[in-house]
Amino acid sequence: MQATSLKWSAFPEVFAISIRQKKAATSRFVRQQQPSRICCQATGALAQDDYPGVLTGLSGTGRLGMSPSEQRVFDVVLKQAAVVNRRIQENQRLNEDVKPESVVPSDPLDLLNEAYLRCCEVCEEYAKTFYLGTLLMTPDRRKAIWAIYVWCRRTDELVDGPNAPHITPSALDRWEQRLEDIFEGKPYDMLDAALADTVSKFPIDIQPFRDMIDGMRMDLVKARYENFDELYLYCYYVAGTVGLMSVPVMGIAPVSNASTESVFNAALALGIANQLTNILRDVGEDARRGRIYLPRDELAQFGISESDVFSGRVTDKWRAFMKNQIKRARMFFDISEQGVGELDKDSRWPVWASLTLYRQILDSIEANDYNNFTKRAYVGKWKKFLSLPVAYVRAIAPPP
Ligand SMILES: CC(C)=CCC/C(C)=C/CC/C(C)=C/CC/C(C)=C/[C@@H]1[C@@H](COP(=O)(O)OP(=O)(O)O)[C@]1(C)CC/C=C(\C)CC/C=C(\C)CCC=C(C)C
Numbered sequence: 285m286q287a288t289s290l291k292w293s294a295f296p297e298v299f300a301i302s303i304r305q306k307k308a309a310t311s312r313f314v315r316q317q318q319p320s321r322i323c324c325q326a327t328g329a330l331a332q333d334d335y336p337g338v339l340t341g342l343s344g345t346g347r348l349g350m351s352p353s354e355q356r357v358f359d360v361v362l363k364q365a366a367v368v369n370r371r372i373q374e375n376q377r378l379n380e381d382v383k384p385e386s387v388v389p390s391d392p393l394d395l396l397n398e399a400y401l402r403c404c405e406v407c408e409e410y411a412k413t414f415y416l417g418t419l420l421m422t423p424d425r426r427k428a429i430w431a432i433y434v435w436c437r438r439t440d441e442l443v444d445g446p447n448a449p450h451i452t453p454s455a456l457d458r459w460e461q462r463l464e465d466i467f468e469g470k471p472y473d474m475l476d477a478a479l480a481d482t483v484s485k486f487p488i489d490i491q492p493f494r495d496m497i498d499g500m501r502m503d504l505v506k507a508r509y510e511n512f513d514e515l516y517l518y519c520y521y522v523a524g525t526v527g528l529m530s531v532p533v534m535g536i537a538p539v540s541n542a543s544t545e546s547v548f549n550a551a552l553a554l555g556i557a558n559q560l561t562n563i564l565r566d567v568g569e570d571a572r573r574g575r576i577y578l579p580r581d582e583l584a585q586f587g588i589s590e591s592d593v594f595s596g597r598v599t600d601k602w603r604a605f606m607k608n609q610i611k612r613a614r615m616f617f618d619i620s621e622q623g624v625g626e627l628d629k630d631s632r633w634p635v636w637a638s639l640t641l642y643r644q645i646l647d648s649i650e651a652n653d654y655n656n657f658t659k660r661a662y663v664g665k666w667k668k669f670l671s672l673p674v675a676y677v678r679a680i681a682p683p684p
């Protein structure tokens with residue numbers, strides 16, 4: 285199954301290389317072991333009253349008051365943190381402090397090197413600013429992020445790309461089987477091989493990857509969201525998962541006092557914030573495809589019907605509704621911001637850069653007087669350019 289709009293080349297069995305062998309030699313998530321506190325200090329000051337339940341999972345109150353979707357996602361967060369903590373403990377037990385071995389093999393013709401190079405090219409082509417940001421990361425980490433990026437892009441492309449009309453649930457089942465193979469060290473093609481290598485080196489769990497495929501399944505059958513809880517789950521599937529996949533690669537700063545769980549929570553929040561922003565930017569485009577990724581009950585509270593969304597008129601009701609949606613997206617950005625400083629110092633810049641740029645899309649929706657039906661909100665070249673040094677300054681600040 286190929287997503288033809290991207291220049292994938294299939295290099296099948298050749299890449300069933302002995303990826304598992306490398307597993308033992310890994311120790312790149314080296315940080316101090318922190319007491320396990322399941323809380324995210326980020327949420328305290330936020331307007332939780334506006335969205336009861338949405339953030340309780342992060343505020344230290346455990347599962348009490350969480351919505352079903354939050355509980356479901358919270359369990360995955362805990363599992364990811366446990367995977368990482370286990371790796372930290374293993375490393376400590378072995379008293380290892382292994383310097384990350386470079387994934388650049390000495391032989392320039394090495395196939396794995398070639399595989400990562402392909403991932404790099406795809407990233408550069410499809411996500412230029414993000415690609416620039418990754419250049420500051422250590423070589424092994426940036427390669428891993430490229431490999432993850434490419435897998436996410438391909439997965440999204442299945443339901444959004446030119447082959448989308450032919451994608452059936454069973455095609456997604458096959459994609460999931462292929463994912464299982466990647467995690468078992470049996471990649472199908474070159475790009476899979478890069479990911480197989482990555483997941484053998486970093487403490488990355490398969491669950492967020494499976495969940496992203498579930499998000500794509502959801503997209504095949506669902507075009508309406510009754511309430512925010514349903515939308516939250518969708519946002520977790522297609523974007524929160526990216527945050528969970530990335531943290532084990534980016535690493536947590538050895539001097540950080542934050543718990544692993546809270547860092548994963550912040551990463552999850554960044555994915556959710558990005559996806560909510562995506563949704564708010566693309567309301568018109570989605571409506572033209574017959575889709576409304578907005579909570580139906582909240583639309584109704586503001587007196588907005590489905591046909592109002594399809595007709596695309598910017599009314600005062602629409603502006604008031606949008607103000608609330610933007611406020612919520614910003615709240616998730618706020619939560620995530622408090623976790624960025626906890627990441628390993630080399631990984632902070634690309635995160636700050638992408639966070640700042642995405643956040644500005646919300647400002648642009650406001651500047652367009654909430655017309656997200658026919659005006660595309662975007663961040664201009666200069667603003668983008670200026671954001672990079674600002675992100676850099678934030679990135680070099682030590683963890684709070
Ligand atoms: C502690 C802390 C804050 C850590 C940071 C964790 C982190 C790096 C989080 C990343 C969050 C992120 C970039 C999420 C992606 C959200 C997103 C835009 C998802 C898109 C989904 C589908 O949307 P839709 O179809 O509606 O939109 P399009 O029209 O198709 O755009 C996605 C397209 C899913 C696929 C996601 C990707 C291709 C992005 C994958 C990105 C990475 C693996 C790299 C993340 C790393 C950095 C440095 C940002």
Ligand SMILES: [Mn+2]
Nearest residue numbers: 440441443444
């Ligand atoms: Mn998409």
